[in-house]
Amino acid sequence: MEKDQLFTRRRMLLGSAALLGAAGAGGVLMSGGGDEAARTTAGLAGPQARQVLKPSAFRLQPLIGAGTPHNAVPGKLKVRHQPILRLTGKGRNMMLTFDDGPHPDYTPHILDTLAKYDVRAMFFVCGEMAVDNKELLARMAEEGHVVGNHTWDHPLLTQLTRGDIRDQIERTSDVIEDAYGDRPQWFRAPYGAWNRATFQLGAEMGMEPMAWTVDTTDWMTPGTSTVIKRVEHGAAPGVVILSHDAGGDRTQSVRAIREYLPYLLDHGYHLTVPPRRMT
Incomplete structure (x- = not known):
């Protein structure tokens, strides 16, 4: 549990800064703005929540749309100045995201x-x-989940050299590709701390920057009922929920999803994921 304790200490030290950053950006659609932003997130869609899945197909095909071939090198991405914060498009789409694991x-x-x-x-x-x-990344691939890069050991990237940032991201992408079957197409900076080098390097490696709209603050272990309330009260079309499956005792996170997930479905929300390959 040494890694968990280290994560917890880091989060308590820098959590308030991350919360302020997320709150300040909560109403923004995404970086870049305009038509480019709409084109990028318009494809964020997934299966209907209660549709029967066919896991055997997920490792061989993109999650939606035509995409590019499995293990293809992604095209050059535009360097953004802010991360993607929410989904766009019509309908009651939301996305659940989990950090720090598996x-x-x-x-x-x-x-x-x-x-x-x-x-x-x-x-x-x-x-x-x-x-x-x-084996957990392999299971994620088989069950159709999307895996993104969250660095090697969760440092504050804004305090690292460009070379160290690259190493943090590349090493993690190598492990993901080996276990999951694809290099990640999405990146999230620890603590929500982004800088120019982080955006540039992520784009060079074919990854779009993804942040969040609603932080459950489950890393603070506020109580299962509080985590549930933050998800249910924050639910709205386009919302990206931030939770955690590691970095400390995540018992509350495990219990909370058992309650809020059926609530979201019963209230007509479509829980979705981005495509594995950008078109």
Whole structure:
């Protein structure tokens, strides 16, 4: 549990800054603005929540649309100045995201709940966790979830050199590709701390920057009922929910999703994921 304790100390130290950053950006559609922003997120869609999934197809095909061939090198991406914060488009679409894992004590329970309701989610994994739990990344691939890059060991990237940032991201992408079957197409900076080098390097490696709209603050272990209320009260079309499946005791996160996921579905929300390959 040494890694968990380290994550917890980091989050308590920098959590308030991350919350301020997320709150200040909460009403923004995404970086870049205009037509470019709309084109990028217009494809963020997934299966109907209660549709029966066919896991065997997920490793061989993009999640939606034509996409590009499996393991194809992604095209050059535009360097953004802000991360993507929410989904666009018509309908009651939302996305669940989980950071810092995978963790053998918590991630399987979250995956079980998602599978129960035939829902896909997004997992931003840390390389040092993924390398010891590759079977969980393989399960994510088989069950149609999207895996993003969350650096190797969750540092504050704004305090690192450009070379160190690249190393943090590349090492993690290598582990993801080995276990998941694809290099990640999405990146999330720890603590929501972005800088120019982070945006540039992510784009060079074929990854779009993804942030969030609603932070459950489950990393503070505020109580299961509080986590549930933050999701249910924050639910709205286009919302991206931030939760965690590692980095500390995530028992509350496991219990909370069992309550708020059926609530969201019963209230007509479509839980979705972005495509594996941008078109």
